Amino acid sequence: MFYELSRRVGSVLGRAVYRPAIEGLHHIPAAGPVILASNHLSFVDSVVIPLAVPRRVRFLAKAEYFDGAGVKGALSRWVFASLGAVPVQRGTGRDAMAALREGLKVLEAGQAFGIYPEGTRSRDGRLYRGRTGVAFLALSSGAPVVPVALSGTEKIQPVGARLPRIAPIRIRFGAPLTFTGYDSMPAGRARREVTDRVMAAIGELSGQPPAEGYSERADAA
Template structure:
C-alpha cells in the first residue's frame, strides 16, 4: 500500500517537474520475472526507474541508506524501502554473492529486479565494462533481460550534490534479450562474459555513451 501510494504521488510529481521522455515501456513483460539492466549515472537512477515502470520492482541499495538516525535517517529509510530497495553491504566477496542470491529470489518469485552491471555510478559519463553478475542472474533464472538506457539523470543529482536539480531526462527500454538457450556449449565463465557484453552493447545503443573499455575503478567488486 505504501509503495503504491508513494509511487503514484511521486510519479505524478516527477512527470510534471521533469517531463521525462520514456520510450519502450511495452518491452517490459506485464507479468513474470524480468531483469532490468541499466547504465548508472546518478543516485536518482534508482528513483526515476521505479516511477517510470508500471510494475513493482526491487533493486539493491547501500545498507547505509537504511541505517541513518534522526529525521534524515527515517526519511531515507522510508524512501528507499517504499521504492523497492533491498539493503546490501558492498564490500565484495561474500557480500557480492549474497546480492546475487537476493536478485535470484526476486526473479524466482516472478518479480522485476534492477541491476546496474557497471557496479556503481559512472564518474565521467562514460559506459564502463559490465560485471558478470547480470549474466549469472539471467542464465540461472532464465528471465529475459530488458536493457535500459538512462540519459540526463546525472544532471538531476551530480556526484557530490546534496539536493536534486531540475533537468530533462530520457529513459529508453530496449527489446528483451533471451539468454535461456544457446550457451550450454560454453564454459560458465565464457558464457557469462558473452552475455554481459551483449547486454552492455544493448545499453550503449540506447544511450550513445562512449565506452570506457575498462571496469569502473570505484566499483566495490574492483
Template sequence: MFFALVHRVVPPVARAIWRPTVTGLEHVPRSGPVILASNHLSFIDSTMIPVVVPRKVVFLAKSDYFTGTGIKGALVRAWFEGLGMLPVDRDDSKSAIASLDTALEVLGRGEAFGIYPEGTRSRDGRLYRGRTGVAHLALSAGAPVVPVGLKGTQDVQPIDATLPRIKPVSVAFGAPISPAGYDGVPSGRARRELTDTIMSAIAELSGQEQAGIYNERASGV
C-alpha cells in the same frame, strides 16, 4: 501496502516535475521475472527507472540508508522501502554473493530486478565494462534482460550534489535479450558473452562511449 501507497503518489509527482522522455516501454513485460540492466550516471537513477515503469522494480541500496535514527532516518528508510529497494552491505566482503542471492529470490517471485552491470556510477560519462553478475542472474533464473539507457540524470543530481535539479531526462528501453541459446557453452564464456551483448545494447540506447575497462568504486561512494 506501503509500496502500493508510495507508488501511487511518487511516480505521478516525479513525472510531472521532470517530464522524462520515455521510449520502448512496451519492451518491459508486465508480469514475470525480468532484469532491467541500465547504465549508471547518478544516485537518482534508482528512482527514475521505477518512476516510469508501471510495475515494481526492485533495486539494491546501501544498508546505511535503512539504519538511520530519528525522524530523518525514519523518513529515508520509508522512502527506500516504499520504492521497493532492499538493503545490502557493500562493505561486506561477502556482499556480492549475498546481492546475487537476493536478486535470485526477487526473480524467483516473478518480480522485476534492476541492476547496473558497471557496478558503480560513471564519473566521466563513459560506459564501463559490464561485470558478469547480470548474466549470472539471467542464466540462473532464465529471465530476459531488458537493456535501459539513461540520459541526463547526471545533470539532475551530479555526484556530490545533495538535492536534485530540474533537468531534461530520457529513459530508453530496448528489446529483451534472452539468456536462451547458451546450453553447452562453458559457464564463464556464456556469462562474458551475454554480458557484452547486454552492454552493447545499453551503449546503443544511451549513446555513451564505451570505456573498455572496469569502473572502480570511489572511496565513500
C-alpha cells in the same frame, strides 16, 4: 498497497516536475520475471526507474541508504523502503554473491529486478565494462533482460550535491534479450559473452562512449 500508492504519487509528481521523456515501456513484460539492466549515472537512478515502470521493480541498495542519521538519513530510508529496495552490504566477493542471490530470489518470485552491470555510477559519462552478475541472474533464472538507458539523471543529484535539481531526463527501454544455448559453454565464458551483449544493447540505447575497463567504486558512489 503502500508501495503502489507511493509509486503513483511519486510518478505523478516526478512527471509534473521533470517531464521525463520515456520510450519503450511496451518492451517490459506485464508479468513474470524480468531483469532491467541499466547504465548508472546517479544516486536517483534507483528512484527514477521504479517511478517510470508500471510494475514493481526491486533493486539492491547499499545498506548505508538505510542506516543514515538525521533528516537526510530518515528521508533516504523512507524513499528506498517505499520503493521496495533490498538492502545489501558491499565489499567482499562473498557480499557480492549474497547480493546476487537476493536478486535471484526476486526473479524466482516472478518479479522485476533492476541491476546496474557497471557496478557503480559512471563519473565521466562513459559506459564502463559490465560485471557478470547480470549474466549470472539471466542464466540462472531464464528471465529476459530489458536494457535500459538513462540520461540526465547525473544532473539531478551530482556527486556532492545536497539537494536535487531540476533537469531534463530521458529513459529508454530496449527490446528484451533472451539467452539460450549457453549450457555447453564454460560458465565464465558464457557469463562474459552474455554480459557483453547486454552492455552493447545498453550502449546502443544510451549513445555513451565506451570505456575500456571497469568503473571503480568511490566512497560516495
